[in-house]
Amino acid sequence: MAIYQRVALIGLGLIASSMAHAMRQGGLAGEIVGHARSAETRAAALEIGICDRVFETAAEAVVGADLVVLAVPVGAMGEIAAEIAPHLAAGATVTDVGSVKQAVIAAVQPHIPEGVHFIPGHPLAGTEHSGPRSGFATLFRNRWWLLTPCEGADPGAVARLRSLLEAMGANVDTMDAPHHDLVLAVTSHTPHLIAYTMVGVADDLRRVTDSEVIRYSAAGFRDFTRIAASDPTMWRDVFLTNKEATLEILGRFTEELFALQRAIRLGDGDHLHEYFTRTRAIRRGIIEAGQDTAAPDFGRSSETATGPGPKAKG
Amino acid sequence: MAIYQRVALIGLGLIASSMAHAMRQGGLAGEIVGHARSAETRAAALEIGICDRVFETAAEAVVGADLVVLAVPVGAMGEIAAEIAPHLAAGATVTDVGSVKQAVIAAVQPHIPEGVHFIPGHPLAGTEHSGPRSGFATLFRNRWWLLTPCEGADPGAVARLRSLLEAMGANVDTMDAPHHDLVLAVTSHTPHLIAYTMVGVADDLRRVTDSEVIRYSAAGFRDFTRIAASDPTMWRDVFLTNKEATLEILGRFTEELFALQRAIRLGDGDHLHEYFTRTRAIRRGIIEAGQDTAAPDFGRSSETATGPGPKAKG
Numbered sequence: 001m002a003i004y005q006r007v008a009l010i011g012l013g014l015i016a017s018s019m020a021h022a023m024r025q026g027g028l029a030g031e032i033v034g035h036a037r038s039a040e041t042r043a044a045a046l047e048i049g050i051c052d053r054v055f056e057t058a059a060e061a062v063v064g065a066d067l068v069v070l071a072v073p074v075g076a077m078g079e080i081a082a083e084i085a086p087h088l089a090a091g092a093t094v095t096d097v098g099s100v101k102q103a104v105i106a107a108v109q110p111h112i113p114e115g116v117h118f119i120p121g122h123p124l125a126g127t128e129h130s131g132p133r134s135g136f137a138t139l140f141r142n143r144w145w146l147l148t149p150c151e152g153a154d155p156g157a158v159a160r161l162r163s164l165l166e167a168m169g170a171n172v173d174t175m176d177a178p179h180h181d182l183v184l185a186v187t188s189h190t191p192h193l194i195a196y197t198m199v200g201v202a203d204d205l206r207r208v209t210d211s212e213v214i215r216y217s218a219a220g221f222r223d224f225t226r227i228a229a230s231d232p233t234m235w236r237d238v239f240l241t242n243k244e245a246t247l248e249i250l251g252r253f254t255e256e257l258f259a260l261q262r263a264i265r266l267g268d269g270d271h272l273h274e275y276f277t278r279t280r281a282i283r284r285g286i287i288e289a290g291q292d293t294a295a296p297d298f299g300r301s302s303e304t305a306t307g308p309g310p311k312a313k314g
Numbered sequence: 315m316a317i318y319q320r321v322a323l324i325g326l327g328l329i330a331s332s333m334a335h336a337m338r339q340g341g342l343a344g345e346i347v348g349h350a351r352s353a354e355t356r357a358a359a360l361e362i363g364i365c366d367r368v369f370e371t372a373a374e375a376v377v378g379a380d381l382v383v384l385a386v387p388v389g390a391m392g393e394i395a396a397e398i399a400p401h402l403a404a405g406a407t408v409t410d411v412g413s414v415k416q417a418v419i420a421a422v423q424p425h426i427p428e429g430v431h432f433i434p435g436h437p438l439a440g441t442e443h444s445g446p447r448s449g450f451a452t453l454f455r456n457r458w459w460l461l462t463p464c465e466g467a468d469p470g471a472v473a474r475l476r477s478l479l480e481a482m483g484a485n486v487d488t489m490d491a492p493h494h495d496l497v498l499a500v501t502s503h504t505p506h507l508i509a510y511t512m513v514g515v516a517d518d519l520r521r522v523t524d525s526e527v528i529r530y531s532a533a534g535f536r537d538f539t540r541i542a543a544s545d546p547t548m549w550r551d552v553f554l555t556n557k558e559a560t561l562e563i564l565g566r567f568t569e570e571l572f573a574l575q576r577a578i579r580l581g582d583g584d585h586l587h588e589y590f591t592r593t594r595a596i597r598r599g600i601i602e603a604g605q606d607t608a609a610p611d612f613g614r615s616s617e618t619a620t621g622p623g624p625k626a627k628g
Contacts, residue, residue: 276546
């Protein structure tokens with residue numbers, strides 16, 4: 001049964017198109033309309049069938065929608081909110097899928113009219129691919145979708161949005177926005193920056209190592225390249241808008257890295273061994289929390305069905 | 315057909331036990347004997363059937379073997395080589411599976427008697443698990459196995475070892491040891507150190523973030539924990555013995571990281587966007603080189619059969 005009668009997707013990339021597929025599959029939306037700046041993207045959305053109708057402007061797209069999903073880069077949220085505000089239906093819910101929450105709230109909330117519910121959100125799901133053709137219905141299955149409702153948010157509106165997200169397969173949790181931004185700086189933003197950096201270093205060394213960096217990438221580096229292949233615009237905006245928390249975690253990171261670097265230089269094997277033993281425990285916690293399996297095969301399913309995954313050594 | 319009549323595995327962890335399984339499956343060894351320091355590991359090896367016989371000392375294990383595989387941490391290679399040297403059969407081949415090659419050669423080569431072939435090697439394969447029960451026959455399938463034969467190595471002995479490795483499913487390549495150590499510092503050693511560091515930082519923050527770091531780890535951090543769960547002793551030895559190359563790459567890494575950190579602090583979005591766009595290309599190279607697929611499912615095979623993998627966003 002449809003949870004919303006008309007859903008307007010503003011931005012038609014990986015997340016929005018996956019939402020459309022999931023809503024279609026579950027019959028969760030009466031009608032799905034959309035807007036993207038690029039005519040090519042709009043045409044693709046119609047062709048694939050993720051939207052029933054598309055509009056050249058976000059303002060037109062939100063008319064009569066009871067759910068509006070802002071699925072554009074974080075840096076573009078404020079401008080879109082200003083544009084759509086006069087056209088939002090009374091009682092409508094506006095949510096977003098941005099990776100940073102404080103900055104989005106600061107940019108969007110002031111534009112939201114009385115009687116419209118703004119409920120910020122963030123699905124912890126994605127792939128290294130982007131664009132309207134990259135979506136698929138099961139993207140959110142068993143993934144977390146964090147909501148950071150502002151004080152005084154309407155409980156009924158939150159419950160309705162939650163039921164949509166759960167119907168798409170997501171596990172929903174709520175927290176306040178500053179806390180969200182700190183947790184994500186640790187679990188996502190800083191790891192991404194580090195992965196980008198390491199891949200950049202390897203790229204610089206290509207002249208020294210020829211194609212060997214790519215050839216022998218299975219030995220750990222490959223996981224970094226996967227992370228570092230994500231959408232550049234989205235990530236630029238994440239770092240610019242979650243600046244404080246990212247710089248704070250980066251500071252701690254370089255401090256610890258220097259301590260390990262010093263241990264290597266001084267040949268302090270005990271320090272290294274102790275550190276590496278401690279980090280093993282957190283991995284076990286993740287497996288126990290059901291966020292990964294002990295025997296994944298990441299990408300080699302046809303080959304390693306009989307054994308644990310190919311996390312490379314050496 | 316058996317390529318070696320008697321293979322002696324010194325050290326019975328993930329790599330050695332996987333070799334045993336693969337050799338059994340392919341009928342590649344007449345007999346497999348082994349040694350491990352721990353009585354429990356030796357008993358497990360007999361119980362699982364990866365060894366026909368086990369010995370309390372490495373010296374006893376190598377008697378009459380035409381292939382000896384040193385599968386102990388890099389830091390233990392020299393001592394083992396000294397112990398087994400007087401007991402090696404004339405014409406035998408000794409190889410190792412260490413992640414660093416110059417240090418292993420320096421530690422082992424001086425002990426190798428005239429008439430015995432020492433051919434250093436390094437399989438780029440592994441999992442986050444260790445011990446004799448973690449091995450499986452397909453670990454090396456489609457993975458690189460690098461050989462760094464010393465000048466004047468016997469071509470016949472190298473070809474015979476290569477045929478064994480290929481029969482276990484590996485792709486074999488040869489290079490010189492210093493080059494190996496530099497390439498691996500980029501593709502494996504530095505990424506591992508960085509992953510260990512990031513996981514350590516997250517562990518420190520657990521008090522702030524409660525269990526949320528683990529709960530929401532799918533957003534990038536999970537890949538780091540997988541890398542950082544590898545065997546602490548092995549990795550301690552890697553960093554202590556590939557010190558120069560690792561410190562060199564680490565230096566470049568922190569230099570680049572500081573440049574990105576500065577761009578975040580100054581709000582220089584163009585610098586970030588340009589950097590992130592460049593790193594996307596190296597990922598494409600890896601997919602084209604067949605070292606990964608564009609649509610992996612790393613660990614969610616039952617869920618995402620219809621779409622690309624779950625590399626988490628934001």
